[in-house]
Amino acid sequence: MDKDERLKIILGDALEELKKIESNSVDLIVTDPPYNLNKDYGESKDNLFHDEYLEFSRNWLSEAHRVLKDTGTMYVFMGMRYISYIYMILEKELNMEFNSWITWHYTQGLGKIKGFSSRHDDILMFTKSTEYTFNLDNIRIPQKYYRKINNMRGANPGNVWTFSHMHYCNKNRKKHPTQKPEAIYERMILASSNEGDLVLDCFAGSGTALRVSQQLNRRCIGIENNPEYVQMITERLQEPFYGFDSMDERMKRIPSDLNDKKIRDEYIKNHINWFLKSHESEIESFQQEVMRQYGDKIKAEKNLMDKMQLKMKI
Ligand SMILES: C[S@@+](CC[C@H](N)C(=O)[O-])C[C@H]1O[C@@H](n2cnc3c(N)ncnc32)[C@H](O)[C@@H]1O
Incomplete structure (x- = not known):
């Protein structure tokens, strides 16, 4: 299959478009939905009432669960305000298997005057069953010391991942308010899928999941409801590749x-x-x-x- 036929960008609403995808057809979901923090994404409202946001989350999560293969894994980015609710939906309502709570430590950000400044977002990793892909060797990090007892192939990277935000000085920075570092997607996709597998991101934004899937020889479907971002993704996928824009x-x-x-x-x-x-x-x-x-x-x-x-x- 031609490299770009492996990638599909859909302009549309996540829930509506998810409904069109066949059940049990996706190997991996990596997605970064709006956190309901009043960000300006142009098309969608990111300031729903609490119950409305939970209803929105419940609806797309249950469709995402339906399209995921029984051996599949789902990674969901989330801010602190709603993460406990998302956890409850995944574990208690959808009966998924909890695997990891990953902290993305982003080192810098806004300073709070009363209280502690926020320095992390989190990613929930759940699997649909106890049988799932996890390629530890593909995501190991170098050991700190040589010791005979250490596995010199590398260590498990742990569940605190430090990567700075995509600053404006990064050559790959796009005009998107919440673009994520490619290295985060690189790790999730390498760990939880194999070449040729189908990855889905139903809130594609600037297209980070699609770009990383393209370079790692995965198939990928990205759904995004803002036509300007869809255009941005189309252009991003045609750029020459010199390496991912971030690295542990x-x-x-x-x-x-x-x-x-x-x-x-x-x-x-x-x-x-x-x-x-x-x-x-x-x-x-x-x-x-x-x-x-x-x-x-x-x-x-x-x-x-x-x-x-x-x-x-x-
Ligand atoms: C947090 S951003 C994703 C950023 C992305 N991870 C990246 O690296 O660029 C969420 C995206 O979801 C899109 N969005 C919001 N509601 C949507 C919906 N109902 N259907 C499809 N896309 C939606 C927004 O336009 C925004 O681009």
Whole structure:
């Protein structure tokens, strides 16, 4: 199938369009609905009464649950005000299996004068049954230290994910008020789907889920009710790709205590393939980190090798 036939952008209302999708047909849902915080998305009201918002959430969540395969996973972004209600709907009304409560720590934001400034949004991960895809190896992060007992293939990234907001200075920043970093979607999609699987985002916004799915060879349906954002997505999907617009900073680290040359060489050879796929522009900073930590050792080892070769020639 042609790469772009794998991607479908639908202009329309999430609930209406979800109703047209076949039951049990989607492998993964990753979606970021309006949080009812009075954001200006042009087409839709983001200031519903409390009960209206719950009704809206209940309706789209139950359709999303219907279209999800029995082996499927759903990730839902949500702000603090409504997350407990969304949790209740997923667990108690839709009988889904709770898996993880992920905190997206965004490091900066508005300052509160009375109370603590908000520094996180959260993502609820639920599965439809106890049988589901989870590709841990595809989302591991480099270990902090080399230890024989550590799995040097990498560690589980945990459930607190630090990525800054999409600042205006980011080259990939679009004219959308709540565009999310691609690296968050990269992790969810790699973990919970396989190449060729069908991903759905019913509140597509600037098209982050579609863009990440495109680059990770997944099929994806995105639904968005604002025609200007649909146009933005169409253009975004045609842009050349130089790597995702964000990355977990831990991906660039090289474990300390890699003192054995053979183990270190083997590790460095694998690091790029394991952790920096789709982040080509970050390879240079990884190599700088290698030199910062191990440069002196690498030079000394090279000098020793050169001396030994010279001796052998004599
Ligand atoms: C929080 S934003 C999604 C941002 C997206 N994750 C990104 O990275 O750009 C929610 C989006 O849902 C859209 N939306 C709101 N209500 C909708 C509805 N009933 N049907 C379809 N789209 C809707 C808004 O226009 C907005 O673009």
